[in-house]
Amino acid sequence: MQTQRFGQFLINKGAVSEEDIFAALGSQESRKDQFGQIAIKEGYLTVKQVMEILRLQAGTALYFGEVAIKLGYMTSIQVELLLQRQESSRPRLGEILVESGKLSTTQRDRLLEEFNALKQAGEAIKRTGTES
Numbered sequence: 001m002q003t004q005r006f007g008q009f010l011i012n013k014g015a016v017s018e019e020d021i022f023a024a025l026g027s028q029e030s031r032k033d034q035f036g037q038i039a040i041k042e043g044y045l046t047v048k049q050v051m052e053i054l055r056l057q058a059g060t061a062l063y064f065g066e067v068a069i070k071l072g073y074m075t076s077i078q079v080e081l082l083l084q085r086q087e088s089s090r091p092r093l094g095e096i097l098v099e100s101g102k103l104s105t106t107q108r109d110r111l112l113e114e115f116n117a118l119k120q121a122g123e124a125i126k127r128t129g130t131e132s
Helices: 006-013 018-030 035-041 047-057 064-070 076-089 093-099 105-131
Strands: none
Touching (some): 035 076
């Protein structure tokens, strides 16, 4: 049983269109804090170190955190911690849909409640199936 995402749930319910979700996801991604900014703010890196990492990262397929680890500026645990902080810095999908007028606050709250109830029911079914 595959876990359904909130955006897909909203599309399936007819609350928003695929285009609305794609636009909201793009907005969500662009509005999260940059990894280097968080690292500076949290005291893990200096501006000079961030600039060096960005310079070395340019033209490669490496992530910022990978370069920071290779240079010895950060540990993998520190990178993971900052990735979690970065993820939590982005606005929630429901918030963006309300801001853009695609959902009212009341609609978002009602749909989120329904989504979470379905998610919990699905998890309970999974647990029951594995205990047999």
